[in-house]
Amino acid sequence: xxxxxxxxxxxxxxxxxxxxxxxxxxxxxxxxxxxxxxxxxxxxxxxxxxxxxxxxxxxxxxxxxxxxxxxxxxxxxxxxxxxxxxxxxxxxxxxxxxxxxxxxxxxxxxxxxxxxxxxxxxxxxxxxxxxxxxxxxxxxxxxxxxxxxxxxxxxxxxxxxxxxxxxxxxxxxxxxxxxxxxxxxxxxxxxxxxxxxxxxxxxxxxxxxxxxxxxxxxxxxxxxxxxxxxxxxxxxxxxxxxxxxxxxxxxxxxxxxxxxxxxxxxxxxxxxxxxxxxxxxxxxxxxxxxxxxxxxxxxxxxxxxxxxxxxxxxxxxxxxxxxxxxxxxxxxxxxxxxxxxxxxxxxxxxxxxxxxxxxxxxxxxxxxxxxxxxxxxxxxxxxxxxxxxxxxxxxxxxxxxxxxxxxxxxxxxxxxxxxxxxxxxxxxxxxxxxxxxxxxxxxxxxxxxxxxxxxxxxxxxxxx
Amino acid sequence: xxxxxxxxxxxxxxxxxxxxxxxxxxxxxxxxxxxxxxxxxxxxxxxxxxxxxxxxxxxxxxxxxxxxxxxxxxxxxxxxxxxxxxxxxxxxxxxxxxxxxxxxxxxxxxxxxxxxxxxxxxxxxxxxxxxxxxxxxxxxxxxxxxxxxxxxxxxxxxxxxxxxxxxxxxxxxxxxxxxxxxxxxxxxxxxxxxxxxxxxxxxxxxxxxxxxxxxxxxxxxxxxxxxxxxxxxxxxxxxxxxxxxxxxxxxxxxxxxxxxxxxxxxxxxxxxxxxxxxxxxxxxxxxxxxxxxxxxxxxxxxxxxxxxxxxxxxxxxxxxxxxxxxxxxxxxxxxxxxxxxxxxxxxxxxxxxxxxxxxxxxxxxxxxxxxxxxxxxxxxxxxxxxxxxxxxxxxxxxxxxxxxxxxxxxxxxxxxxxxxxxxxxxxxxxxxxxxxxxxxxxxxxxxxxxxxxxxxxxxxxxxx
Numbered sequence: 001x002x003x004x005x006x007x008x009x010x011x012x013x014x015x016x017x018x019x020x021x022x023x024x025x026x027x028x029x030x031x032x033x034x035x036x037x038x039x040x041x042x043x044x045x046x047x048x049x050x051x052x053x054x055x056x057x058x059x060x061x062x063x064x065x066x067x068x069x070x071x072x073x074x075x076x077x078x079x080x081x082x083x084x085x086x087x088x089x090x091x092x093x094x095x096x097x098x099x100x101x102x103x104x105x106x107x108x109x110x111x112x113x114x115x116x117x118x119x120x121x122x123x124x125x126x127x128x129x130x131x132x133x134x135x136x137x138x139x140x141x142x143x144x145x146x147x148x149x150x151x152x153x154x155x156x157x158x159x160x161x162x163x164x165x166x167x168x169x170x171x172x173x174x175x176x177x178x179x180x181x182x183x184x185x186x187x188x189x190x191x192x193x194x195x196x197x198x199x200x201x202x203x204x205x206x207x208x209x210x211x212x213x214x215x216x217x218x219x220x221x222x223x224x225x226x227x228x229x230x231x232x233x234x235x236x237x238x239x240x241x242x243x244x245x246x247x248x249x250x251x252x253x254x255x256x257x258x259x260x261x262x263x264x265x266x267x268x269x270x271x272x273x274x275x276x277x278x279x280x281x282x283x284x285x286x287x288x289x290x291x292x293x294x295x296x297x298x299x300x301x302x303x304x305x306x307x308x309x310x311x312x313x314x315x316x317x318x319x320x321x322x323x324x325x326x327x328x329x330x331x332x333x334x335x336x337x338x339x340x341x342x343x344x345x346x347x348x349x350x351x352x353x354x355x356x357x358x359x360x361x362x363x364x365x366x367x368x369x370x371x372x373x374x375x376x377x378x379x380x381x382x383x384x385x386x387x388x389x390x391x392x393x394x395x396x397x398x399x400x401x402x403x404x405x406x407x408x409x410x411x412x413x414x415x416x417x418x419x420x421x422x423x424x425x426x427x428x429x430x431x432x433x434x435x436x437x438x439x440x441x442x443x444x445x446x447x448x449x450x451x452x453x454x455x456x457x458x459x460x461x462x463x464x
Numbered sequence: 465x466x467x468x469x470x471x472x473x474x475x476x477x478x479x480x481x482x483x484x485x486x487x488x489x490x491x492x493x494x495x496x497x498x499x500x501x502x503x504x505x506x507x508x509x510x511x512x513x514x515x516x517x518x519x520x521x522x523x524x525x526x527x528x529x530x531x532x533x534x535x536x537x538x539x540x541x542x543x544x545x546x547x548x549x550x551x552x553x554x555x556x557x558x559x560x561x562x563x564x565x566x567x568x569x570x571x572x573x574x575x576x577x578x579x580x581x582x583x584x585x586x587x588x589x590x591x592x593x594x595x596x597x598x599x600x601x602x603x604x605x606x607x608x609x610x611x612x613x614x615x616x617x618x619x620x621x622x623x624x625x626x627x628x629x630x631x632x633x634x635x636x637x638x639x640x641x642x643x644x645x646x647x648x649x650x651x652x653x654x655x656x657x658x659x660x661x662x663x664x665x666x667x668x669x670x671x672x673x674x675x676x677x678x679x680x681x682x683x684x685x686x687x688x689x690x691x692x693x694x695x696x697x698x699x700x701x702x703x704x705x706x707x708x709x710x711x712x713x714x715x716x717x718x719x720x721x722x723x724x725x726x727x728x729x730x731x732x733x734x735x736x737x738x739x740x741x742x743x744x745x746x747x748x749x750x751x752x753x754x755x756x757x758x759x760x761x762x763x764x765x766x767x768x769x770x771x772x773x774x775x776x777x778x779x780x781x782x783x784x785x786x787x788x789x790x791x792x793x794x795x796x797x798x799x800x801x802x803x804x805x806x807x808x809x810x811x812x813x814x815x816x817x818x819x820x821x822x823x824x825x826x827x828x829x830x831x832x833x834x835x836x837x838x839x840x841x842x843x844x845x846x847x848x849x850x851x852x853x854x855x856x857x858x859x860x861x862x863x864x865x866x867x868x869x870x871x872x873x874x875x876x877x878x879x880x881x882x883x884x885x886x887x888x889x890x891x892x893x894x895x896x897x898x899x900x901x902x903x904x905x906x907x908x909x910x911x912x913x914x915x916x917x918x919x920x921x922x923x924x925x926x927x928x
Binding site: 062063066073074077113116117118120209210211233234238241242245293294433436437438439 | 523526527528529530531537538541577580581582583584586672673674675697698701702705706709757758897898900901902903
């Protein structure tokens with residue numbers, strides 16, 4: 001029975017209606033939440049499965065605005081677009097909150113193998129990297145991982161370009177990201193401390209396409225700042241084949257760097273709660289993207305799904321109990337900057353934030369539901385889970401995060417839930433030129449919307 | 465029985481050995497070719513399935529030489545590498561024949577949407593295009609196909625950038641290529657005649673990745689020469705979504721063009737025939753590639769498979785009857801230039817060319833065998849087909865081409881056969897940055913080698 005229900009993914013929902021009904025009946029017979037809320041949530045879920053609204057939002061965002069790199073003219077266009085979209089959807093309240101951050105610019109980037117022969121390789125600067133001031137040339141030294149680099153004698157690295165080879169594994173939950181991302185974020189610190197002139201990593205990505213993956217890195221002020229860049233996976237393979245044959249000289253040209261500050265905004269919209277208007281259910285995604293692609297998966301989809309879910313609660317017959325607040329966060333990519341600003345601006349009010357959750361893991365189908373709430377809320381969340389279970393979602397654990405932009409608030413004690421998306425292919429596209437609208441399956445987006453709208457509605461009506 | 469044999473693809477060959485044996489027995493009982501030739505061909509086929517030689521060749525070519533754009537320093541390095549490789553393999557004769565052609569250079573290329581908003585789009589100049597002399601800006605006019613453009617009134621196009629939208633369909637045999645490639649080769653002529661300032665096409669490719677596909681185009685001396693470029697498929701989608709919303713201004717910067725002449729070489733190796741040394745079985749691939757990728761599929765694989773097949777015939781117990789000549793053709797990409805030179809240089813000797821065939825359709829498994837030979841040879845080719853049938857190959861028709869570089873000789877009357885490869889994914893990578901070694905399946909390459917070595921061996925021993 002349980003297996004049968006797990007198989008009730010969207011394409012089969014009609015065929016599985018019997019078991020979905022059974023599931024619903026079962027929940028009603030033992031539910032702690034009022035039946036009318038369960039029934040409204042089911043109606044919202046089914047309407048979500050039929051709705052094009054999330055698709056329309058992400059289609060328009062990625063087309064009208066395109067890439068939304070923090071600190072660019074398109075960042076500001078994105079803010080204006082989002083505010084207008086919220087207003088057009090008829091949210092009860094729409095407003096901006098300023099977010100200021102250091103401005104990092106990517107002007108140009110290229111690389112080539114110089115010896116043993118001249119070949120162009122595809123490279124991207126890591127976010128936050130210093131530039132190379134023309135072409136920086138150096139011999140490449142191979143390291144299996146950042147750990148191997150950390151253990152290496154400085155004499156091996158001094159005056160050379162340290163290369164970190166570690167490849168990311170593909171999994172549904174992105175578990176392969178953690179073990180390799182240290183090479184990206186800390187590679188320049190470790191290599192710089194040993195006297196390297198630059199660090200180049202194999203992209204943190206699971207594809208085999210010639211798209212380098214960007215993403216943030218950090219310096220330590222006490223260590224010389226050296227340029228940091230990522231090669232696409234096929235270019236990393238090529239470099240490694242050449243290194244097996246002998247010495248390799250690489251030329252790296254990165255015109256990038258920090259230059260002043262920039263002010264953008266968190267863009268916020270609310271559906272006022274009918275029962276407890278002063279309490280907040282916080283949802284959202286991040287409005288910024290990297291510059292390379294149009295940020296369809298990261299995180300246009302998340303903004304679109306959560307916006308659409310909240311917009312569906314504007315109808316008189318499905319008003320939320322608490323106020324549902326959608327935040328399109330500024331500059332997540334360069335360090336959750338909009339999120340930290342939010343936590344600071346709303347720190348005094350966080351006790352009124354009931355639960356928070358972000359959608360920021362692409363546009364795959366939701367496959368798992370986790371909670372990070374107090375024990376006394378769990379019976380109501382088990383009711384809520386039964387509503388989304390027929391969408392092909394399994395019950396996860398009790399220690400959910402809430403998404404990257406929820407971290408600052410979770411650290412201050414906010415409760416969370418997570419609707420985990422299938423991320424099997426997410427890191428094929430993540431932080432590359434190839435993160436574009438064609439990578440989104442509109443049907444999967446409908447399933448996301450169905451899960452979000454029903455879960456947010458029920459959360460808003462839960463008794464404390 | 466026949467179905468069973470068709471299922472005997474490489475991974476299952478051992479399990480299918482019984483039916484393969486039956487097939488062989490059947491052919492022997494009715495074969496017109498001597499049993500010892502059939503048995504040697506079967507032994508070569510099975511050795512091919514175990515051989516890494518083709519993989520080693522293409523790995524080394526794409527790594528040591530990299531991209532092999534005609535007219536570059538790497539073109540000459542490729543010629544030297546090929547000659548050395550032929551010599552190292554111990555061919556009976558290795559020599560060069562000069563090939564001269566107009567030199568077309570790609571210095572840089574970029575494009576952006578200027579209005580309604582500023583967005584970078586991924587573009588590549590088509591081979592043979594003139595440059596833009598800085599950034600060329602113009603309004604984009606949409607055409608479904610080159611036919612629609614051809615029928616359009618000039619007033620619609622004058623002073624604007626004509627855009628051709630037609631998308632390529634994916635098929636096993638590349639049948640989708642023909643219907644769209646006219647837009648690439650002739651778009652600038654048709655648009656130029658109507659007063660357009662440039663032509664931009666949707667890439668002739670079946671992927672949805674942000675890799676534009678290059679390839680040749682031609683001007684007519686009587687028509688103004690306008691720049692010609694291709695957008696990647698996702699960028700073409702983006703342009704079309706913007707065009708649905710209103711006017712689009714595009715900026716195109718192509719620093720490309722012809723500049724003088726260049727001399728490269730066809731690189732040729734022979735295994736001298738044991739029975740009719742003056743008669744030639746002509747096989748090969750093209751050594752050049754486009755500059756964007758490393759030409760692993762197009763046509764490193766073809767060079768590697770045919771070289772490896774010929775090299776296997778150097779053993780004393782598998783000498784060919786006729787001389788097997790492998791040609792690594794120069795500059796196929798810009799108009800079969802090495803092939804036309806070969807036809808001219810060897811025109812007087814073409815009657816001694818028994819049969820010719822090229823491998824130039826990627827690195828997929830051979831799935832079909834076609835012949836283009838005189839009727840009296842067919843009984844021997846049916847024998848030969850039975851040897852390769854257990855590799856999962858079906859018998860095609862009697863009107864084969866022999867591959868692009870065989871066209872000039874076929875036009876002069878040369879007989880041909882074709883070992884057609886599964887090209888389902890070929891046009892995902894064709895003429896892009898993404899044509900790299902990781903796209904080759906070493907097991908599929910072994911199956912290719914098995915088919916080629918047995919077919920070439922038997923062809924060399926056929927009675928006229």
